[in-house]
Amino acid sequence: MSRRDRTAGEVLVRRLFAEHGAALLAYATRLSGDRARAEEIVRETLLRAWSAGAALSEDRGAVRAHLFPIVRAVATEQGVPGVPAGPMEMLVAVGALPPEQREALNQLYFQGRDVKEAAASLGLEAETVKSRSYQALRRLREALRAAEPTGVS
Missing domain, CATH: 1.10.1740 (Rna Polymerase Sigma Factor; Chain: A)
Incomplete structure (x- = not known):
């Protein structure tokens, strides 16, 4: 050089x-x-x-x-454990959610609404919003675990 x-x-x-x-x-x-x-x-x-x-x-x-x-x-x-999912893995995982679950997360986490406000915005019962967000978060955890690099704990 x-x-x-x-x-x-x-x-x-x-x-x-x-x-x-x-x-x-x-x-x-x-x-x-x-x-x-x-x-x-x-x-x-x-x-x-x-x-x-x-x-x-x-x-x-x-x-x-x-x-x-x-x-x-x-x-x-370098063996740094627990490297979180990158933005692309997160986008793919969120994109794979059913639309109704994705919208519940959008209302709660990106729009900053509480369950009651999200339910009113979506025209749903509060229990339905809770259920959809729970299912969405569960699916995201599973998808992101599957996307983790092998050999990293």
């Missing part, structure tokens, strides 16, 4: 850290529960991102979307 390539790589890594470092470190800390380990995860993530440089010339949101799965993969490789 030439000195010029090395300098360009350093500039890229510094730019990535300046733009995304705080978010990556926060995520890695949540995954690992340890700031020092999180810093190692972020360092390795940035090195991998630098190696794959072509994908990093896109807009800021696309770059961040590329970096977060790398953080998760590095954390998993």
Whole structure:
């Protein structure tokens, strides 16, 4: 590797850290529960991102979307237990729910309504909203357990 390539790589890594470092470190800390380990995860993530440089010339949101799965993969490789489902696994799991269960969760968790308000909004009995949300959460847990990486407890 030439000195010029090395300098360009350093500039890229510094730019990535300046733009995304705080978010990556926060995520890695949540995954690992340890700031020092999180810093190692972020360092390795940035090195991998630098190696794959072509994908990093896109807009800021696309770059961040590329970096977060790398953080998760590095954390998993380093044996961080209980790595939570990523956003894609969550979207797939929510998308697979029956529409009535998905709407109950939307009302309760995304619209911030209590059971009584959600029931009124949906034109249902409160017990029906409770039942649908319970079933939806149970299905999500099952789907996300199935999506967990093997070998991670």
